[in-house]
Amino acid sequence: MKIDLPPLRQFLNRLLALRIDMQNIIFERFELLLSQQIEAAIAAGIFEVGVETLRAERFIVESQEAVYTHSATGSVTNYLKVERTQRNSIRTAQEMLEFATQYQGLLMINSKSGNAAVSISTHSIYNADGGVVPRVLLIRPQKETRVPVQDLESSIWQQVSIDAFTAAWSTEVNELPKFTTDYLHLVTGILLPIWKILP
Numbered sequence: 001m002k003i004d005l006p007p008l009r010q011f012l013n014r015l016l017a018l019r020i021d022m023q024n025i026i027f028e029r030f031e032l033l034l035s036q037q038i039e040a041a042i043a044a045g046i047f048e049v050g051v052e053t054l055r056a057e058r059f060i061v062e063s064q065e066a067v068y069t070h071s072a073t074g075s076v077t078n079y080l081k082v083e084r085t086q087r088n089s090i091r092t093a094q095e096m097l098e099f100a101t102q103y104q105g106l107l108m109i110n111s112k113s114g115n116a117a118v119s120i121s122t123h124s125i126y127n128a129d130g131g132v133v134p135r136v137l138l139i140r141p142q143k144e145t146r147v148p149v150q151d152l153e154s155s156i157w158q159q160v161s162i163d164a165f166t167a168a169w170s171t172e173v174n175e176l177p178k179f180t181t182d183y184l185h186l187v188t189g190i191l192l193p194i195w196k197i198l199p
Contacts, residue, residue, distance in 0.1 A: 032123050039125075039146070057179065058085040067187070077189030085181045090141050093169040097162065099139075107165035108138070111156045115140065116168035119157070122146055141173050 041047035060083040068077040096118050105120040122137040134149045
């Protein structure tokens, strides 16, 4: 199969030779497949974010323990337990109304819990038969969930008026904590060239 594939430069040249609308279709399809793979990896617990910068209102080192000392260099690898306090990013009802207007969203309330959400269109996925499954993104004060349109239509989420949405969203937001605290488990140390580690 790889023998029949054109070189990357040739593929890109062919892609750039297409009309803009055709290029958009190809890149939309690629983005759809990529996001589907990322979602599947997150759901399976195997998604790796990679190197990231940690940000918070406050970090407190709860404990520190040396777990390994390299005999030749004396470099130490430490295990840290760190308490992280983060300010919750919570949007007001007014901000969500503006968001819904901008993205043509629907104002929803869960008839069982009374919780509010904004529903906007999101990328579809493909089922096992290759069919397209259209989905929506339900945005809640501290959570986002992608659900198939068919599941949403048969669920207990119902479209409501602006006043009902504003009251439900504001009630839920007022009950949420302003900060969240969790714990990070970190390993720190000096990365050494492999030839210094090997005997």
